[in-house]
Amino acid sequence: MATVRSPTTEGRPYGVQLSTTMSLDPTVQSPQTLADVYGLLSERGGAVKIIAGGTDLMVLMNAHMLDAAEFLDIWRVDELRGITDEGDALRIGALTTYTQLIKSELIQQHAPSLVAASRTIGAIQIQNRGTIGGNIVNASPAGDSLPVLAAYDAEVEIGSARGTRTVAFNQFYTGYRRSVLEPDELVLAVRVPKLKESERDFFWKVGTRRAQAISKTVMAAKAQISDGRISSISIGVGSVAPTVVRAPKTEHLLTGAQLTATLMEEARQIIAQEITPITDLRSTEHYRRTVTGNVLLKFLRQLSS
């Protein structure tokens, strides 16, 4: 075994410059119990950065784009793992990985869109480490599990030394990459109501390629339909606004209506107007509006067949 070079002084690819504010030598706290996480966050919240699977954070850290001198590694806190059946809903621990979601019979049976979404996230190596809690708190508008949580009216369970609280997922974000989470809090779990037998659900992601692609637009939806009439519908869309969003105008139009070809066309146009996408390096505003409308049409056609 040889100890010759220091990894931190080793040449970085692409001649990346060190961020001037980044601590080159951060500390890492590695607790094993939730009580310790609470204690550390109440002392150091705001100064400490939580790290879970690291699939978002480590990329920033390796690029020297992370200004944190202290990390709180929660990977060993088993209390944050596990999927439990709570009757009407499934409680999914924040550290549950995509691989675990894909394999879970409970999720397959009661929240199939979450399996579909997890399968599209990154590649195997990302699915083995990336967590649903990380996807939620990272708060990217393109997070692929998020439209599912929006459409399913999930709830986020939040904890701190001050106690636990539950926030509706659809009220969790307050703006672009902003949420209601306080510096001393962490996400404990997400509670996802089970798909009812009378409901059908849907997930569709549009990206550049199949693996490792960030969504250009991503939709999850669920609906109840009988005799051609939609009695309820919820539509969550990602990558088309500063946060993941629901499509209330489109939902309003469709609820209680007979699912005719004319209505479907109308819904396609309404959702395209209702969302507020931007043009960025992955896609254009026009593309996103058009394709989101078409993806909804795909779901509505499935419903009517």
Place this chain on the structure above:
Amino acid sequence: MQDDDKMNEKGSGLSRRTFLKVSGISLSVPLVMGHRVIKVSGAEVKVFGPGKVPIQLTINGKNLSAQVEPRVTLLDALRNELDLTGAKRVCDRATCGSCTVIIDGKAVYACAVLAIEAQGKSITTVEGLMQGENLHPVQQAFIDNDAQQCGFCTPGFVVACKAFLDKNPNPTPEQVKKGLGGNLCRCGTYMGVRAAVAQAAQKGGRRNG
């Protein structure tokens, strides 16, 4: 969410002194194996750094030790401290797969895992696939099917293929495509790699552990 702006606060991290100053948290054991152990609510909390800390990693069945700063990735620890250079550093952004290793049976990107986090787990790198003089069936299949050109992506691909076949001993071509989506090859050897996986699957990619 945790406001990124608030993370800009500079500081040398959690020094023992500031930690005691700001909190009622008590220090139970000052130095254990180079990391500090503090008590917050009862159980021990390890605090690594600042500065280098000694770590112990179980790699290919052997216990190896090194000294690294807490921010060092498993990939950099393997390559720069342990002279295990099979895992390659290409993107360093958890995207290309050239650094793929197996941790507790699962393929992961070594560039996205902290070395200190990998302690106490069973790590397999490409160096651990051969058994004595025999190549692992996946390695042999790469040779037989010309599944490399420059070869830079190859170690990561071989490890990813082994992990994939361990989980899917009889994969369909569609599963192979999907299962290896986390590895990129600039030379475009994908057809060769798929043929290699098919061959290794028939021979039993599981053999040799």
